[in-house]
Amino acid sequence: MSLLTVEHLAKTYQSRLGTQKVTALKDINLEVEKGEYVAIMGESGSGKSTLLNILATLDRPTTGHVYLDGQDIEAIKPKERTRFRREQLGFVFQQFNLLPTLTVEDNIALPLVLAKRPANEILKHVRIIAQKLGIANFLKQYPYEISGGQQQRVAVARSLITNPSLILADEPTGALDSKSSMTLLQLFSDLHKNGQTIVMVTHSTEAASYANRVLFIKDGAIYHQLYQGDDKQPVFYQKITQTLSVMAGGAAHVL
Numbered sequence: 001m002s003l004l005t006v007e008h009l010a011k012t013y014q015s016r017l018g019t020q021k022v023t024a025l026k027d028i029n030l031e032v033e034k035g036e037y038v039a040i041m042g043e044s045g046s047g048k049s050t051l052l053n054i055l056a057t058l059d060r061p062t063t064g065h066v067y068l069d070g071q072d073i074e075a076i077k078p079k080e081r082t083r084f085r086r087e088q089l090g091f092v093f094q095q096f097n098l099l100p101t102l103t104v105e106d107n108i109a110l111p112l113v114l115a116k117r118p119a120n121e122i123l124k125h126v127r128i129i130a131q132k133l134g135i136a137n138f139l140k141q142y143p144y145e146i147s148g149g150q151q152q153r154v155a156v157a158r159s160l161i162t163n164p165s166l167i168l169a170d171e172p173t174g175a176l177d178s179k180s181s182m183t184l185l186q187l188f189s190d191l192h193k194n195g196q197t198i199v200m201v202t203h204s205t206e207a208a209s210y211a212n213r214v215l216f217i218k219d220g221a222i223y224h225q226l227y228q229g230d231d232k233q234p235v236f237y238q239k240i241t242q243t244l245s246v247m248a249g250g251a252a253h254v255l
Contacts, residue, residue: 003165003197004032004055009064011050011220024050026220028064032166032199037192039208040201041244042217049170051217052201056089056168057081069165086111090159090167094174096151098143098158105130105139108157115162129157133187149180156187160196167191169200173207185210205244209237218247 009028012021025047032038042048053059055066057073066073068088076084091097098107105126106113112122130136133153143151152172159167169188173181181204189210192198200211208214210233216223224243228236 001034002031003034003036003069004030004199005065005067006030006055007065007067009051009054009061009066011047011054011059012062023220025054025061028220028222030215030222032197035192035195035197036213037188037198037211038200039211039214040199040217041203041205041208041214041240042223043247046217047220048201048217052168052170052199055166055199056091057085083115086114087162088165090162090164092152092155092159092167092169092172094171096143096148096155096175098151098154100143102142103139104135104141104143104146104154107143107154108139108161111158111162125161126157129160133157147180148176149183152176152180152184153187156184156191160191165197167196167198169198169202171202171204172200173202173204181207205237205240208240209233214240214243216243216247223247 006028009025010023011025012023014021028051040048040051050059054061057076060074073084099110102110108126108130109122112125126139127136130139133156135150135153135157138146138150143154146154152175172188173184176184185207188198188200192212198211200207202208212228214226216225224247226236226239226243231239
C-alpha cells in the first residue's frame with residue numbers, strides 16, 4: 001500500500017528579474033510504500049533537496065501532485081499546513097534545530113505542547129520515547145550540555161513524538177562523527193523494522209546503504225533506483241557506489 005505518491009512533479013524557479021528560468025525538478029513520479037525506508041541521492045543542485053522540501057510542504061510544485069495517505073497536500077489550506085506538518089510529518093535535520101533555551105525534555109515535548117495536549121499525556125509520551133532512544137538520563141539537560149550524537153537522537157525523538165506517518169530526514173549524519181553516524185543509522189534501521197516510513201536525503205553512501213531502496217536524481221529527474229532486496233549491507237553499498245560512479249561519468253543510463 002502506497003503511503004506517499006508523487007505524480008508528474010515539476011518545479012521551476014524564476015530569477016528575481018524574471019529573465020531566466022531554472023528547472024529544479026521535471027516530471028518526478030514515485031511511490032513510497034508504508035513502512036519503506038528510501039534514500040535519495042544526487043549531486044549538489046540535482047534537485048533532491050527541492051523534492052524533500054515539497055514533500056515537507058515547505059515549498060510548492062510548479063505542476064504535479066503529492067499525496068500522503070491519499071490526501072493531496074496541495075489541497076491543504078495555508079492556515080492548516082502547520083498543523084498538517086506537525087501531526088503527519090516528522091523532521092530530522094543535519095543541524096538538529098534544537099532550541100538552546102529549552103531542556104532536552106522540553107525540546108522533545110514541543111510538538112505536543114503546540115498541539116495543546118494535556119501535560120500529563122505529554123510527559124508520558126516524552127518518557128516513553130526517551131527510554132526507547134536511550135536519552136532518558138539527560139532529559140533535564142540543555143542541548144549544549146550533550147554531544148552531537150545525543151542531540152541528533154533528541155531531534156529524532158522530537159520527530160517521532162506525534163507518531164507521524166512519514167519521517168523526512170535531510171542529511172541526518174552530516175554533522176556527526178563516524179561513531180555517532182553509525183548509532184543514528186542503526187536507530188533508523190530499528191525504526192524502519194518497527195514499521196516507520198522514512199525518506200532520507202543524503203550524500204553519504206554509507207547512510208544510503210542502510211535504506212531498502214535508493215533513488216538517484218540527476219538534473220532534476222529520477223535517473224535510476226536500486227532495491228536492497230536480499231543483498232547484505234556491504235554488497236548494497238558497492239552497488240550504490242557503482243551507480244554514483246556511472247552518474248558522475250555522464251554515462252548513458254544502462255544500469
